[in-house]
Amino acid sequence: MALSNIEPQVIWKNFSKLNEVPRPSKKEEKVIAFIKTFGENLGLPTTVDEVGNVIITKPATAGMENRKSIVLQSHLDMVCQKNNDVTFDFETQGIQMEVDGDWVKAKGTTLGADNGLGVATIMSILESTDIPHPELEALFTIDEETGMTGALGLKPSQLKGQILLNLDTEEDDEIDIGCAGGVDVTVSNTYATENAKGETVKIEVKGLRGGHSGMDIHKGFGNSNMIIGRLLYKGLENQNLQVISIDGGSLRNAIPREAIAIVSVKNANEFLATLETLKNEILEEFVAIEAHLQINITVAESTGKAISEEDSKKLIYVLKSLHNGVYRMSPDVPDLVESSNNVAKVELKEGNLKILNLSRSSVDSSKDSVAEQLKCVSELAGMTVEMSGSYPGWKPKPGSEIVQIMEKIYTEKFGDKPHVVACHAGLECGIIGANYPAMEMVSFGPTIRGAHSPEEKANITSTQKFWTFLKEILANIPQK
Template sequence: MEITQLEPQIIWKNFAALNAVPRPSKKEGKVIEFIKNFCENLGLETNVDEIGNVIIKKPATSGMEDRKSIVLQSHLDMVCQKNSDINFDFETQGIEMEVDGDWVKAKGTTLGADNGLGVAAIMSILESNDIPHPALEALFTIDEETGMTGAMGLKPGQLQGQILLNLDTEEDDEIDIGCAGGIDVTATQNYELEESKGQIIKIEIKGLQGGHSGMDIHKGFGNANVILGRLLFTGLYSQNIQLISIDGGGLRNAIPREAFAVLSVRNSIEFIEDANVLRKAILEEFADVEKDLAINIETFSTPEKAISEENSARIILALKALHNGVYRMSPDVADLVEASNNVARVELKNGELKILNLSRSSVESTKFAVAEQLKAVCELAGMNVEFSGSYPGWKPKPGSEIVKLMETIYEKDFGSKPHVVACHAGLECGIIGANYPEMEMVSFGPTIRGAHSPDEKANIPSVQKFWGFLKEILADIPAKN
């Protein structure tokens, strides 16, 4: 079945049109122009602010003029991840989609349902002529996935709405009222190269499922960079290791699925024998959760320049010591991860090292506790460490009027209570709320699985459910005070 024939057709039509437009984070020029043209062709007031956010205004439908005004908000950019055997250019190609039972997925790449389905839903409301709604502002932000610079650059006074509906949650039975903040932790160092003195080994780690470094961090998924660190450590004190290159992971907000390393060792046969003992143990550890994990350790014929044994040891020790995964569970909210870290990217090339982390927490003090622990480890290893991109969390307000309204509608329509939750992902609500403290905010959306990985897929019945829920919320928004 064609994507555009799925119900509700208006959503899938707009999602398909959106997904035909390349939209990597920090390279949103094409999608900004796409949204701008879409809204101007509808005759709606459309503005692009100085940072690239697109803001559209649509008057209330007849009889809804006295209701509280609404901001519908989603982000235009998407996480760009692909399987290593897929030839795909996210800057020039549209996403190739297919229907698989009750799911829509992409062919070997991220789908962009995060947050493309939210964007498509807002587009559908904007172009509709028969959906009752109060006065609307649509806010399409940029660069949510790699810095939230769109939300950070949104100035006070640009929005007049009283309630913000963020359409960027990935479980259709959840109403999200809080989220974690985050900070980027980057370690770097340059090393002199020398001739490699031993035998060359190549390590390949593939087949991990990856996932969202916030929403999936507690699920026990494998991190390719962490596994690589374990394998390197096993030969550290016996093999005179010299590192030649490392290429592990990708974006900060994606759990690394693959990692590759080339290194020099004293005795390749001994190293492979010892590493294979650990390899077997790791495969057994992850047998239930990472069924496609593959670890290959083999000799490599090309001798290359390497960094010294001393500097190699410092890097290996750092990789072994860096905290990855859950740092602390919330003592206040059941089953909520309070703080975590993702060792997202490790790159060593021509003597230049970069280690990229994303630390998250719903509590500012523990966010910096995690970041400072990483800084301490890396500085002990002789690296330079920088913090950047810090953004605040979003404090829950469970008793707000919009939350109560949505709970009532959900229970009436679906016969059960929704889960009112806070999440460990980074939503833009906390940042926007800093400039609009009086605005009520809530986040919800259709069910999406595997976000930030090539396994990303969107549930078709859930999109139908979400669309009906959104329309009823807009129709039932209360009158202004």
């Protein structure tokens, strides 16, 4: 890793140390221990709460004791995605990083800049001896990416801070003051299986960009599960078929990049001919935005038992009907996605079906509407639908004192006005704010591209700008 000479060196040093520690969501034991040891080695009061959040407190620097107290917050876990041709174990290996021009990226995997750069920045403030700041609480939460259980498990009495600075936004010219809530919608069923009656065909979709299922949902990126559904539906045009298996996508908050379906058909050549035109049409549809998309449809060896033709038809109809993408744009905030759904993972194996969705919205009633549509479609096909992990959105307060201070600092330091926005990602601020309604909250961060995908990269110049901005904010926190 050639990161040692990049400015600000303290952040990249801490980010490099952090990225040596495996930290998949729900498997954060090693990184919790790492951060706990970090705080204790600094001689700062350090606690781990009952769900695994780490809280490190630091007194105000001289002359700053009368300022409002601050909570600096980032999450410890990272999305673990890799390219198919990369051998990598996220549970045992550290991220392999490299510098590419003005960007830091990983070698075929997610980088973990989301939210590792935020964590590294807080570590840098905690160990500093020359940065003015009020009394600080550093809050490192767990499991943000797959359930926000850390934020949900945070007790109302644990924090004393009056202003929360969340360092989990991915555009350096944005000051985020609101976000979407979400709910996990899981569709499942168990089918009887039988010996396949015909010839086996493999449909493979790969090479899509993927991305963040909130921040990127409006960009028109391909969803491998939706493309598989279109192809299978077209295959029903001239003959019935039996689905043997489907394996598409992985995490709810990542737009799926790859999917494979194995089916049995009566006439493979006719099936391939039926799909050829649609295949070329899909490639043409996405040529401008998915330059590396591949769709391979080939005759294959049989790889297991199939579900019946009737059950296969119902499953394909559901895949074709599930809503994916933007559901509604906000009528109140220009260019903001209000509601969406990501059909994140489809798995049919030995007759056991699971379809994982993540529905998001900044309006709870609209979030419910998206989830209910998924439920209705799936239950009509005899499937079971479970809704879980619901979390609230974060309602914007554009006139708050900290937002006004940050706007003023940004304009003076960088010569332009920042964008004060709400985002379609799920930030922990909404959950934390439910227990701390009087706390002012804002989110900001350095520019990161391709989060939740192996294309993730962090901008070096932007990180310098972010560091300058944060230090200036801490020096100008208002009086109590």
